Amino acid sequence: MHLKIAGIVLKQKKSIGEQKYLTLLTSQKGIIDAKLRIFGKMNKNISRNINVLGYYYFDIFDGNHGYIVDSAEIIESFFNLRYCPKKLALAQYFCELTYLFVPSKQRALRHLNLLLNSLWLLEKNIYSHDFIKCVFELRLLSLSGYMPNLVGCKICCNYEKETMFYVPFRGELICSDCLENINQKYDIYI
Ligand SMILES: [Zn+2]
Structure with missing residues (x-):
């Protein structure tokens, strides 16, 4: 079954054979693990351009052995976060916290929006780092059922x-x- 789904890359790792594995947060399926298709549709340049913190429109094959990413179209890269080590560290902290709090394979539109909005605010320097961090943590707690x-x-x-x-x-x-x-x-x- 083929899925067309928007999602942000929370983590990625490579195996010895250069096979790339992604952990994605998607609105419809929550957190899913997927690997990039090496042969066939997946172009090497596209593979290289899929990075952590990137928000993409994915074309995914849902097979017997898990999810396989066939192609990806960039929606927002949040690339400017990489120019500031503090912002990058905070963005990765947001991704790690999201990974720990969001249940897998469940709809997670509100979690996804919270993460995207927080990264956008961080990138645009609209509020201080500490303010965005506090709001993100409290909103995530609230969405996760702790209900402060x-x-x-x-x-x-x-x-x-x-x-x-x-x-x-x-x-x-x-x-x-x-x-x-x-x-x-x-x-x-x-
Ligand atoms: Zn009072």
Whole structure:
């Protein structure tokens, strides 16, 4: 069966015979492992141009021995991330975390969108690295069923205070004013 599916390359490895194996995050099938077809349709240049962090439109054969990538058309390479070691490290951390959190062979459109949006923001320098990292981690936790309450302060329900603190063991946000008010109970609350 042939599939036409969009996906981002989370990992890749090569065997001794130069056979390339990819781990992809796709919207329809979640995380899948696929190998590149060496002979036939797959052109060597295309094979060389498929890289980690690239988002492609794949033509995949779903056979008895797993998925085989026949061809790939680039949608977004996120190539500029490679010019900054810190951005590249953070992008690979996002890929690794996504790989650990997303169940295999299940639809993962929201996880895919989160990863793509985070990489795009990282590449365009729209927010700081630390901000994007925190948002990515919390959104991934939320999508993965841990459900931290990130709507607003747990006590006063305000969601637009300048400083908000995340209480990891409770999975809640608390604003700086409320934290000050319960300062004496701070250790107990945390
Ligand atoms: Zn509050």
